[in-house]
Amino acid sequence: MGSISKSDGFSSFQERDVVTFDESESIRVFEDMLREADELPGVANSVGPEYDIEVHFEDGETNRYYLWLNDDPKSVSSLYDADDTNIGYRLPADVTEELIDLLESGD
Numbered sequence: 271m272g273s274i275s276k277s278d279g280f281s282s283f284q285e286r287d288v289v290t291f292d293e294s295e296s297i298r299v300f301e302d303m304l305r306e307a308d309e310l311p312g313v314a315n316s317v318g319p320e321y322d323i324e325v326h327f328e329d330g331e332t333n334r335y336y337l338w339l340n341d342d343p344k345s346v347s348s349l350y351d352a353d354d355t356n357i358g359y360r361l362p363a364d365v366t367e368e369l370i371d372l373l374e375s376g377d
Contacts, residue, residue, distance in 0.1 A: 272300040272325050274373065277336065279318030291372065299368045300325055307349055307359030321373075322352070341370055 319336035334352035
């Protein structure tokens with residue numbers, strides 16, 4: 271299961287106004303996001319993230335991420351571990367498009 275909310279920035283992880291996705295097609299988008307992301311060197315953007323994401327695994331583990339989405343195919347969307355912003359990932363254009371579609375369907 272995955273949850274997404276508009277971010278308040280790095281200072282806190284948004285826990286209200288959360289949209290939860292637990293249908294199989296939505297879960298596949300989160301799986302693609304994690305599987306297809308390429309690791310990025312360096313620290314997260316100095317500009318606050320657009321979204322806070324929680325991914326809940328079947329074993330009970332929960333991972334939190336900060337997400338910057340960019341719908342321009344020439345620019346990079348990125349995902350950073352909320353617990354360690356030194357660990358970041360570049361999202362492929364097709365995964366970015368899936369996430370945008372998912373967010374638009376959740377409105």
